Amino acid sequence: MxxxxxxxxxxxxxxxxxxxxxxxxxxxxxxxxxxxxxxxxxxxxxxxxxxxxxxxxxxxxxxxxxxxxxxxxxxxxxxxxxxxxxxxxxxxxxxxxxxxxxxxxxxxxxxxxxxxxxxxxxxxxxxxxxxxxxxxxxxxxxxxxxxxxxxxxxxxxxxxxxxxxxxxxxxxxxxxxxxxxxxxxxxxxxxxxxxxxxxxxxxxxxxxxxxxxxxxxxxxxxxxRPKTEFVARFIGFENFLSLKKEGNVYKTEAGAVFTVETVKDGDFVAGTIRPEDIRIAGEKEDHNVLSGTVGVRTFLGKSYQYEVLTAEGKFLVSRPAEEVYEEGSTIRLYLPESKLILVNK
Amino acid sequence: MRKNKMLTVFAVFVFGFLILPLIIITITAFGKGSAITFPIESFSVKWFVKVFTIKSFRISFLTSLEIAMLATVIALLVGIPAAYALARSGLKGKGLIKSVFLSPTIVPGIVIGFVLYQFLVLSLRVPVFIGLLAGHFMVTLPYVIRVVGSSLEQFDFSTEEAAWSLGCGKIRAFFKVVLPNITSGISAAFMLAFINSFNNIPVSMFLSGPGVSTFPANLMNYIEYNYDPTVSAVSVLLMAVTVLMMVIVDKTLGIAALAK
CATH class of the missing domain: 3.40.50.300 (P-loop containing nucleotide triphosphate hydrolases)
Structure with missing residues (x-):
């Protein structure tokens, strides 16, 4: 009450x-x-x-x-x-x-x-x-x-x-x-x-x-679990990609396929993920993957933070200090379906 | 450092220019001769005594005091609420209203005097004293609104809101919270308004009538016919009173209150 x-x-x-x-x-x-x-x-x-x-x-x-x-x-x-x-x-x-x-x-x-x-x-x-x-x-x-x-x-x-x-x-x-x-x-x-x-x-x-x-x-x-893109941005999410619902999966405009654990109403949504939740895709991963070029690298002590330029825009990725990627190299980012959060645009 | 020296010399020069005439007047007031001379030949206080024997001085001094006091009090009663309303409301024509209230400081006194003479004395035929009071009210009101207004601008209105939230009605909150925090502004406004009313000549000249005339106007009259050290003595007395008032303000509120 x-x-x-x-x-x-x-x-x-x-x-x-x-x-x-x-x-x-x-x-x-x-x-x-x-x-x-x-x-x-x-x-x-x-x-x-x-x-x-x-x-x-x-x-x-x-x-x-x-x-x-x-x-x-x-x-x-x-x-x-x-x-x-x-x-x-x-x-x-x-x-x-x-x-x-x-x-x-x-x-x-x-x-x-x-x-x-x-x-x-x-x-x-x-x-x-x-x-x-x-x-x-x-x-x-x-x-x-x-x-x-x-x-x-x-x-x-x-x-x-x-x-x-x-x-x-x-x-x-x-x-x-x-x-x-x-x-x-x-x-x-x-x-x-x-x-x-x-x-x-x-x-x-x-x-x-x-x-x-x-x-x-x-x-x-x-x-x-931010519900909208505004809330997500306000509390510090910086990686966003636009997704369109097709059947059971979501697709980016370029056609990359994404699956997510959570459900969200609406056909046009945004996916967001924290920098530390992004992984590097292995050979066998064929969905939830974004390719990009490594841009600016920042050393943060325990980890490096990379700016990765993808077809969906700039992504911030945080990787342990032992793993080093050179600026200009191409990497494939894996966005685990359990960590990818869908928000209303 | 050279530059500083120049500045000091300049400052001394300016202060000298401002203060020297006052010193000379003060000295001449103590002269014995029947004309104002400088330097004086021998010392006497007889002109000070004479000031108090001139009946028209005494009467006009009281009139001036009365007018200045009444005009200032009325101006405070009207001006404080007006300043409060101006500071508090988000009224559209706020700037314009403010300028209207302050216009008597911009319009030359002689114009105000003439306009009031035309309107109050010739058209409405109000009694001389009332007309004089109205004129002085107009002269003093802008000072009240300006000074109290700037005092209110520094007042944090959320303090007033806090009082409301604690169960204090709006009118009560004004007396319990707003007024006690703008007292220095009110005293400063009182001083400025009072002094300006007391010293005012242009408005008084037009509005004085038979039997009612203010002190400065009377003094002007006197000078026209008598050029003796009485005038110097009066000036010295007026300066002394003003300085005394300033000292009182400074001791009770700090002179900064006037500059606000």
């Missing part, structure tokens, strides 16, 4: 540019779901629709069975962490965190107890009296998180919260976020353009492109 639902959401800016096109998304209670995609794909817009900063042109946003599409931001009770942290510069850490509770008119003792508790969870107890500008990026980030969590929100929304931190801190913080999220069991929507960050933290990932969700799945499935 879905806890949070976005149904058929349309958003346009200035009545012209359509940013979200009939977007659907369902999130279960307690899940951490990431919206992943390149800039301009609509992921932040989706988050802002959920937050209530943008009212969609059409479509319904509901939470726990309640239609919230037209409910104003301040009545939604969601915790939001912004990319810029958006702490109140004129208030101390304590007052920043207490802000939401004061708005709810809790009595002083209750506020103090809740603030102290969340500051402890976020590892901020000693910083109570500091002001935001006296703190480091990571600390501010945690204040922003504490401030969003202390109101016991029904939903936690994170808008690229880690992008202003340096690499090491980012890794620590994302584990921290996941730990706190699991501990409180709060349903979370996380916007990011960093796939590693997103895979490491999420229960499920929605890969977005041009206002629609291309694939909504577990990180493992997205990494191993």
């Amino acid at each position: 879905a806890y949070m639902t976005l149904k058929d959401i349309d958003v346009r800016y200035d009545k012209k540019k359509q940013v979200l096109k009939g977007l659907d998304l369902e999130v279960k209670e307690g899940e951490l779901v990431s919206l992943l995609g390149p800039s301009g794909c609509g992921k932040t817009t989706t988050l802002r629709v959920v937050a209530g900063f943008i009212e969609p042109e059409s479509g319904v946003f509901s939470l726990d069975g309640e239609d919230l599409t037209k409910v104003p931001v301040h009545k939604r009770n969601f915790g939001i962490v912004f990319q810029s942290y958006a702490l109140f510069p004129h208030l101390s850490v304590y007052d920043n965190v207490a802000f939401g509770l004061k708005m709810r008119k809790l009595d002083k003792g209750q506020i103090e107890q809740k603030v102290k508790n969340i500051l402890e969870i976020c590892g901020l107890s000693e910083f109570e009296k500091r002001f935001p500008q006296q703190m480091s990026g990571g600390q501010r980030q945690r204040v922003a998180l504490a401030r969003a969590l202390v109101i016991e929100p029904k939903l936690l929304l994170l808008d690229e919260p880690l992008s202003n931190l340096d690499a090491k801190l980012r890794i620590n913080m994302r584990m921290e976020i996941k730990r706190i999220q699991k501990k409180l069991g709060i349903t979370t929507l996380f916007v990011t353009h960093d796939q590693e960050e997103c895979f490491s933290i999420s229960d499920k990932v929605a890969v977005m492109n041009q206002g629609v969700i291309e694939q909504f799945d577990t990180p493992e499935n997205i990494y191993q």
